[in-house]
C-alpha cells in the first residue's frame with residue numbers, strides 16, 4: 001500500500017543535519033533497533049561506515065518515518081577502480097512500516113545516484129529482505145565482496161550483497177573491494 005498524501009524528502013550531507021534532525025533520527029533508530037533487536041542483529045560485530053548523505057523521509061505531518069544512508073565510494077571491481085553508490089541504514093519506524101515509505105525513499109535515492117555518474121549501486125541486507133530489494137530492481141551479487149575491518153581486508157559474508165544498475169550494468173560476479181568499511 002502506498003500513502004496518498006505527500007512525503008517530504010530531505011536529502012542532506014550528514015555534516016549539515018540540524019540538532020532537531022539528529023534527534024529525530026536518534027528516536028527513529030531506537031524505535032527500529034531497540035536493545036533486544038540490536039543484541040541479535042547479524043551485523044552487530046561489524047564496524048560500519050558512516051554515509052555521506054542521509055535521506056530523511058517525513059510523512060505529511062512532518063514526522064520522520066524513514067531513513068536511507070547514501071555513500072559514494074571509489075572501489076575496485078576486479079582490481080579496476082570505479083565509482084559506485086551505496087545504500088545503507090535503511091529503516092522505517094515500526095508504526096509506519098508497510099505503507100511504502102522505504103520504497104518511495106529508494107526511488108528518490110536512485111534518482112539522486114543516477115545524477116552522480118556512477119556505474120552501479122551496492123547494498124547488503126538480510127536474506128529475508130532479498131525479495132523486497134529484488135522487487136525494487138536490485139540483483140544478487142554472487143562474487144566476492146571485500147571490506148576493511150579493524151583487522152584488515154576481509155571477505156564480507158554476514159549479509160547478502162545486492163547491486164543495482166545505475167548508468168551501466170551491475171556485476172553479478174567478480175571481486176568488489178569496497179576499499180573501506182562496509183555500509
Ligand SMILES: CC(C)(COP(=O)(O)OP(=O)(O)OC[C@H]1O[C@@H](n2cnc3c(N)ncnc32)[C@H](O)[C@@H]1OP(=O)(O)O)[C@@H](O)C(=O)NCCC(=O)NCCS
Pocket residue numbers: 001032066089090091092093096097098099100101102103104124125126128129131132
Ligand atoms: C525493511 C524496511 C526498511 C521496509 O520499510 P517500509 O517502509 O515498511 O517498506 P515499504 O512499505 O516500502 O515496503 C514494505 C515491504 O518490505 C518488505 N519487508 C519488510 N520487512 C521485511 C522482513 N522482515 N522480511 C521480509 N520482507 C520484509 C515486505 O516486502 C513489505 O511488503 P508488505 O508490506 O507487502 O509485506 C522496514 O521494515 C524496517 O525498517 N525494518 C527494520 C530495519 C531493517 O531491517 N532495515 C533493512 C536493513 S537492510
